[in-house]
Amino acid sequence: MNQIYAKLISMRKPILATITGITFVLASCSSSSTPSTEHEQDSVYAPVETKKPNSDYKPAFTGQTRIAGVKTKTPYEGTVLSGALDAPWGITALPDGRLLITEKKGVLRIATVAGQLSEPITGLPAVNTAGQGGLLGIRVDPDFSSNRMVYWVFSDPLPEGNLTAVGKGKLSADEKTIEGATVIYRATPAYKGTLHYGGRIVFDKDGNILVSTGERSDLETRPQAQQLNSALGKVLRITKDGQPAAGNPFAGQADKRPEIYSYGHRNVQGLAFNPGTGDLWETEFGPRGGDEVNRIEPGKNYGWPTITYGIEYSGPKVGEGIQQKAGLEQPVYYYDPVVSPSGITFYSGSSIPEWKNNLFISCLSGMHIARLVIKDNKVVGEERLLESEEQRFRDITEGKDGALYAVTDNGKLYRIHKK
Numbered sequence: 564m565n566q567i568y569a570k571l572i573s574m575r576k577p578i579l580a581t582i583t584g585i586t587f588v589l590a591s592c593s594s595s596s597t598p599s600t601e602h603e604q605d606s607v608y609a610p611v612e613t614k615k616p617n618s619d620y621k622p623a624f625t626g627q628t629r630i631a632g633v634k635t636k637t638p639y640e641g642t643v644l645s646g647a648l649d650a651p652w653g654i655t656a657l658p659d660g661r662l663l664i665t666e667k668k669g670v671l672r673i674a675t676v677a678g679q680l681s682e683p684i685t686g687l688p689a690v691n692t693a694g695q696g697g698l699l700g701i702r703v704d705p706d707f708s709s710n711r712m713v714y715w716v717f718s719d720p721l722p723e724g725n726l727t728a729v730g731k732g733k734l735s736a737d738e739k740t741i742e743g744a745t746v747i748y749r750a751t752p753a754y755k756g757t758l759h760y761g762g763r764i765v766f767d768k769d770g771n772i773l774v775s776t777g778e779r780s781d782l783e784t785r786p787q788a789q790q791l792n793s794a795l796g797k798v799l800r801i802t803k804d805g806q807p808a809a810g811n812p813f814a815g816q817a818d819k820r821p822e823i824y825s826y827g828h829r830n831v832q833g834l835a836f837n838p839g840t841g842d843l844w845e846t847e848f849g850p851r852g853g854d855e856v857n858r859i860e861p862g863k864n865y866g867w868p869t870i871t872y873g874i875e876y877s878g879p880k881v882g883e884g885i886q887q888k889a890g891l892e893q894p895v896y897y898y899d900p901v902v903s904p905s906g907i908t909f910y911s912g913s914s915i916p917e918w919k920n921n922l923f924i925s926c927l928s929g930m931h932i933a934r935l936v937i938k939d940n941k942v943v944g945e946e947r948l949l950e951s952e953e954q955r956f957r958d959i960t961e962g963k964d965g966a967l968y969a970v971t972d973n974g975k976l977y978r979i980h981k982k
């Protein structure tokens with residue numbers, strides 16, 4: 564099997580063009596006609612990426628980039644439910660199946676699965692909307708059905724600068740306002756810049772909050788991704804009250820933030836738990852040619868800006884121009900050229916069986932939704948969904964109905980479902 568992948572990967576572009584569309588059935592395939600959820604029974608195609616990479620950097624292991632392509636066999640389609648959103652940024656499902664959606668400008672709305680949008684929900688604190696800032700990631704309390712609590716990430720405008728912050732409040736019974744909105748956490752230090760806020764939020768099985776930040780983009784703040792006395796360039800783990808969660812890796816250590824869960828990140832805009840393994844995964848924007856998919860383990864250093872597969876957008880190498888170093892984690896997968904991974908979700912439904920526990924990435928510059936098939940914590944297949952829609956996909960989430968829901972920068976809400 565690996566030989567087939569390696570052969571496909573090593574083929575150069577003109578040859579790839581001639582084999583695109585030809586099905587390579589793996590030797591391990593069973594002859595059974597029963598539909599299977601196992602990736603081994605997927606057909607294998609040429610890698611979906613055919614553009615020239617930005618550098619000649621070599622991956623640390625086979626399959627770390629440009630893995631073999633796969634294609635969903637179950638008929639599916641993406642249906643536009645609404646085109647009336649204004650720069651939506653975050654989407655999550657309510658227990659009843661409706662969707663809670665943030666808009667970058669600071670507006671929160673509920674959408675029905677038919678695409679009907681509510682009026683803006685009032686009561687949220689002001690956000691700084693300049694640059695990449697605004698009202699960002701959104702999740703509801705695991706106990707929302709009984710406590711109606713909502714949690715959101717936003718760029719907080721403070722006198723000393725902007726920062727990534729987490730707010731919470733109660734959705735009123737009439738769904739028109741957030742009651743008692745408070746800011747429970749601020750990822751200090753503030754900085755007078757408007758880029759790389761991170762901004763995703765998920766709950767873990769213990770009811771704690773994982774929140775992602777960025778290193779604020781500038782050379783001046785970039786080193787803080789490696790500094791454990793700063794909340795920039797991190798995945799953080801906090802309680803519903805914004806306190807460091809119990810059991811965090813740097814608790815009790817001098818000059819280290821007890822809320823830090825992992826570090827060495829550039830700009831993390833994808834966070835999700837793998838329902839098959841319970842592991843936390845993230846995606847982050849890298850420099851030119853260095854977008855990453857990582858499996859997050861507590862206390863580990865994910866390398867930015869010491870190691871990266873990308874180069875500066877202005878052209879030169881980043882730092883010493885190294886991609887691997889002892890003690891620094893390798894990405895599970897990377898993208899060169901970049902796809903701009905802005906949101907992720909795993910699929911746990913059953914209506915499209917071959918999607919079970921696959922990772923779906925909403926891509927901005929890539930203008931598609933990437934489907935990654937994962938086995939033993941490695942990416943073993945990749946597919947691009949909804950490429951023909953030519954949308955900048957900003958976020959994606961799993962609905963309560965076995966469908967995926969995604970939002971795009973120009974205001975569309977998609978339902979991606981079995982035909």
Ligand SMILES: [Ca+2]
Pocket residue numbers: 827855865866867870871892893894
């Ligand atoms: Ca990294």
